[in-house]
Amino acid sequence: MEKRVTFHERWLPYLLVAPQMIITLVFFFWPSGQAIYQSVLIEDAFGGNSKFVFLDNFIHLFNDDSYFASVRLTVVFSFLVATIGLAVSLLLAVMADRVIRGATAYKAFLVWPYAVAPAVAGVLWGFLFNPSVGIVAWMLQGIGIEFNYVTNGNQALTLVIIAAVWNQISYNFLFFLAGLQSIPKSLIEAAAIDGAGPGRRFWDIIFPLLSPTGFFLLVINIIYSFFGTFGVVDALTKGGPGQATNILVYKVYNDGFRGQDLGGSSAQSVILMIVVIALTFVQFRFIERRVHY
Amino acid sequence: MVENRPFLTVLSHLVVLLGVAIIAFPVWMTFVASTHSQQTMLQSPIPLLPGPYLFENYKQVLTEGYGRVGSTAVTMTLTNSLIMALGVALGKIAISIISAFAIVYFRFPGRMYIFWAIFVTLMLPVEVRIVPTYGVVANLGMLDSYGGLIIPLIASATATFLFRQFFLSVPDELTEAARVDGASPMRFFWDILLPMSRTSIAAMFVIQFIYGWNQYLWPLLITTKESYYTVVMTVSRQANVVDSVPAWNLLMAMAMLAMLPPVLVVVFMQRQFVRGLVETEK
Numbered sequence: 001m002e003k004r005v006t007f008h009e010r011w012l013p014y015l016l017v018a019p020q021m022i023i024t025l026v027f028f029f030w031p032s033g034q035a036i037y038q039s040v041l042i043e044d045a046f047g048g049n050s051k052f053v054f055l056d057n058f059i060h061l062f063n064d065d066s067y068f069a070s071v072r073l074t075v076v077f078s079f080l081v082a083t084i085g086l087a088v089s090l091l092l093a094v095m096a097d098r099v100i101r102g103a104t105a106y107k108a109f110l111v112w113p114y115a116v117a118p119a120v121a122g123v124l125w126g127f128l129f130n131p132s133v134g135i136v137a138w139m140l141q142g143i144g145i146e147f148n149y150v151t152n153g154n155q156a157l158t159l160v161i162i163a164a165v166w167n168q169i170s171y172n173f174l175f176f177l178a179g180l181q182s183i184p185k186s187l188i189e190a191a192a193i194d195g196a197g198p199g200r201r202f203w204d205i206i207f208p209l210l211s212p213t214g215f216f217l218l219v220i221n222i223i224y225s226f227f228g229t230f231g232v233v234d235a236l237t238k239g240g241p242g243q244a245t246n247i248l249v250y251k252v253y254n255d256g257f258r259g260q261d262l263g264g265s266s267a268q269s270v271i272l273m274i275v276v277i278a279l280t281f282v283q284f285r286f287i288e289r290r291v292h293y
Numbered sequence: 294m295v296e297n298r299p300f301l302t303v304l305s306h307l308v309v310l311l312g313v314a315i316i317a318f319p320v321w322m323t324f325v326a327s328t329h330s331q332q333t334m335l336q337s338p339i340p341l342l343p344g345p346y347l348f349e350n351y352k353q354v355l356t357e358g359y360g361r362v363g364s365t366a367v368t369m370t371l372t373n374s375l376i377m378a379l380g381v382a383l384g385k386i387a388i389s390i391i392s393a394f395a396i397v398y399f400r401f402p403g404r405m406y407i408f409w410a411i412f413v414t415l416m417l418p419v420e421v422r423i424v425p426t427y428g429v430v431a432n433l434g435m436l437d438s439y440g441g442l443i444i445p446l447i448a449s450a451t452a453t454f455l456f457r458q459f460f461l462s463v464p465d466e467l468t469e470a471a472r473v474d475g476a477s478p479m480r481f482f483w484d485i486l487l488p489m490s491r492t493s494i495a496a497m498f499v500i501q502f503i504y505g506w507n508q509y510l511w512p513l514l515i516t517t518k519e520s521y522y523t524v525v526m527t528v529s530r531q532a533n534v535v536d537s538v539p540a541w542n543l544l545m546a547m548a549m550l551a552m553l554p555p556v557l558v559v560v561f562m563q564r565q566f567v568r569g570l571v572e573t574e575k
Contacts, residue, residue, distance in 0.1 A: 138339075
């Protein structure tokens with residue numbers, strides 16, 4: 001889309017875009033270029049000297065079992081975060097859409113977790129499940145489950161997933177609710193007159209009409225679980241115990257800052273960049289389609 | 294409502310109420326923990342109802358901090374978070390509204406390149422390119438400064454697109470009228486476009502304020518001096534101090550204070566918040 005009426009000035013537009021362009025160049029293009037550049041170098045452990053190694057860092061990465069363990073973990077993790085998050089928020093949105101009395105109040109009570117920082121969300125859930133004082137851990141013990149996320153890898157992963165889903169529920173809920181409210185009431189009424197019950201109406205009318213929203217949220221949730229969950233992981237488990245919660249974005253940070261393996265970390269950054277670009281592309285293709293929907 | 298099914302209505306209320314209860318539970322327990330003494334918080338099971346130490350705990354974290362050696366008073370970390378959140382939100386809005394103005398209202402060579410250069414920034418979150426970005430900021434000598442905390446985060450395609458979208462919907466007649474009356478482009482921007490963008494600006498502000506306040510990895514990396522610590526990173530850092538049992542009552546009081554400002558912003562500016570969320574994804 002373009003404007004028909006525009007202003008004619010020679011230098012003003014450049015002046016106006018200058019602040020954003022300078023910041024983008026310095027803090028975006030320069031570091032991204034550096035990531036690509038460093039990914040083909042090996043840096044001397046004692047600093048200074050670096051050597052051009054072409055794709056060695058990538059080959060090394062692809063032969064590294066712990067990298068593939070992290071890839072597998074990230075796929076499982078984002079699948080679970082996305083599906084559980086979407087299922088729970090869809091249920092809540094459908095139910096909240098049904099009730100007339102108190103709907104606004106419910107909405108107010110469901111939107112605020114979005115405002116809680118992922119790192120703080122991690123601390124909160126860590127407290128609930130803390131092996132010595134956590135109230136939920138204590139209740140679980142009462143029914144015979146030893147919950148110790150500090151030592152048990154699967155339980156650590158479960159807890160990170162719960163915290164990550166909790167943090168993202170309000171976002172999904174709001175989009176589902178908006179989607180539900182944009183479905184014409186006449187469609188639902190027509191189906192009801194034809195004798196379709198609530199379950200039938202949901203699966204045959206509401207669910208298909210919501211699928212664009214659902215697909216959009218799926219992509220957003222995958223992106224979120226890939227990158228937005230850094231704070232949750234760092235506050236709860238720091239990637240441990242062992243490698244049990246060491247998802248890709250955490251591994252980039254761990255290898256780069258703790259392990260001081262700049263080349264390896266940059267190679268991982270480059271791979272992650274490709275993943276986000278692909279996901280963003282999918283998202284935009286889809287949005288374009290939705291416009292013609 | 295299409296038909297009257299009392300059973301289903303009751304069920305809906307129950308499900309939503311249960312959902313609200315589960316979602317609120319962690320915060321309730323955090324609040325409860327922040328109102329007890331340290332001794333109470335060491336024995337399991339911990340109480341489910343608030344205790345009498347509310348004022349003592351909050352007073353201590355606000356004035357003295359967490360009580361360990363080298364801990365910072367929360368008033369200071371809260372101030373830093375506020376500076377960072379406002380800086381990020383206002384900075385983003387300022388630079389993206391003028392660049393959107395340039396992209397929509399002017400034809401100039403290189404316009405499409407600039408548009409695409411901004412567009413690609415949409416794709417890479419700071420977490421992905423964290424190591425080199427840290428290197429750039431270190432080279433520029435911006436570690437341990439508010440500039441280092443704020444400026445690298447304010448280049449944002451989302452805000453630019455939101456304003457671009459809005460400007461495209463502004464009727465051309467307004468621009469024509471302004472031109473006929475002899476208004477300069479900047480005059481048009483200040484007197485017509487900016488006042489019209491109020492709601493978009495408010496929506497953007499809510500989203501970006503939360504984004505800035507909740508930053509974690511970035512302040513964690515570039516601050517080494519306590520006088521620049523933000524509240525979110527302090528909470529997580531103190532929770533993870535190795536080899537010691539955290540003072541849960543104080544830690545949770547800190548967590549409550551870290552959550553309160555962005556949650557209040559969302560609750561009291563809910564309309565703008567929802568609008569901002571939905572519009573930035575268009």
